């Protein structure tokens with residue numbers, strides 16, 4: 001410790017490590033920025049972070065996914081991407097430190113990460129070919145080259161050499177004069193320390209930082225422009241009036257209770273659940289939908305305009321996600337406009353199994369490689385299963401499936417509501433396991449009867465006196481018959497039900513309660529039109545939706 005000669009050497013090692021780390025981070029930044037730029041030319045989905053994130057989503061076990069949804073809600077994707085960036089940053093740092101001593105190893109490490117990105121991009125279900133490897137490959141090559149070069153500048157040159165070859169100050173390089181000689185002064189090492197090409201390192205690092213930031217920003221702008229094409233096309237769509245308008249929502253379907261979920265969920269507030277890290281941006285003019293498969297006697301290929309020119313129906317339908325916990329937010333009610341699927345399938349010669357048709361599963365494929373499987377029987381039993389083009393009076397928002405998605409009343413979204421749909425394949429449940437089914441979710445999943453207390457909120461502190469307890473209940477395609485509320489272990493009391501719109505929509509309910517001081521547990525349960533009361537038995541969301549009663553604890557002050 002007291003050995004004097006070790007201190008400068010250690011300081012040199014530290015400096016080398018720190019500068020190596022900076023080089024690594026710069027190389028990582030450059031690699032990602034160049035990849036972003038190249039992905040704008042290929043496809044935004046082929047960028048390494050999106051590709052690796054997508055691969056991670058595909059491989060995440062259901063339990064971890066649930067935890068992520070529960071913990072981060074709809075921010076789960078942001079958290080995932082930040083996590084990937086964090087890990088990449090850490091590795092870039094380590095590779096940089098390595099590169100300061102072994103520059104080939106450092107650069108090879110960067111290339112290895114490029115290979116991982118390239119593999120992930122080409123292996124994604126929506127990959128369009130080997131071109132998807134380009135962003136990762138070109139980005140990694142740029143990053144590796146930069147790291148190699150920067151690490152070269154860090155090479156220790158004997159101080160004697162630095163002093164022996166002072167560059168003469170020249171008028172066209174004024175900085176030279178300022179920087180000359182600095183290496184020896186750096187860190188107070190004097191003539192003992194090794195020299196390094198500080199001037200060129202700083203110059204190159206700054207240039208690389210600026211250039212890669214520019215490339216990244218340009219790539220981002222180009223990617224955004226790609227998104228704007230779809231948005232523009234969407235803004236030009238004029239949905240024709242439906243030939244079968246939605247039944248008028250009865251007066252009294254919407255209660256005037258502060259804090260209750262509105263009967264119709266505005267598009268901006270509608271929950272979003274999907275695996276897409278980049279929202280697919282489909283331009284309708286280059287989109288079509290194919291219907292084919294078992295029992296299809298006339299395969300169809302439909303353009304967006306074909307669908308717009310067909311008779312359109314308009315229906316209120318409540319959509320729910322199987323990942324919704326008891327009391328959770330993943331349910332919404334919208335007014336959809338679209339083409340009924342039953343007629344379309346009949347036109348293709350499809351018969352439901354109950355009439356001898358050979359296909360019992362309809363597999364919907366989306367442009368982003370998602371697959372969702374729906375019972376053909378359900379789609380053709382008279383319910384308003386549709387290819388939706390509109391949501392609450394507008395063309396589908398991009399995040400909700402523009403240009404076309406499926407909606408089937410009564411089934412959870414993951415077995416029915418394919419967004420960005422491009423292909424409908426008639427097959428069997430025996431022959432085809434869809435995306436979620438391969439990940440432990442049930443093949444068939446009708447929505448479970450559920451109810452939710454919207455107000456008061458958990459841990460609210462209302463004043464003693466009249467407190468209105470209110471919320472929504474749903475049992476799509478069966479209908480809600482009764483909602484009951486219990487305070488603590490008291491008797492079940494019937495809540496006032498809002499007027500029913502249709503049996504495919506949720507129903508608001510409310511109950512005035514004379515709140516007394518103290519802590520109270522409010523519990524709700526619903527009974528559907530089949531006479532079945534929501535079960536108390538708590539189950540997890542996997543495999544076919546959560547069950548149990550929603551309770552809210554409040555403290556009356």
Ligand SMILES: Nc1nc2c(c(=O)[nH]1)N[C@H]1C(S)=C(S)[C@@H](COP(=O)(O)O)O[C@H]1N2
Nearest residue numbers: 271272273274275321366370413414417419
């Ligand atoms: N292409 C695609 N469609 C999809 C999904 C998806 O991940 N990708 N998720 C499904 C699930 S699980 C649900 S609950 C609904 C949610 O639709 P929303 O995001 O419009 O509310 O979309 C369904 N359609």
Ligand SMILES: [Mo]
Nearest residue numbers: 321322413414
């Ligand atoms: Mo879902």
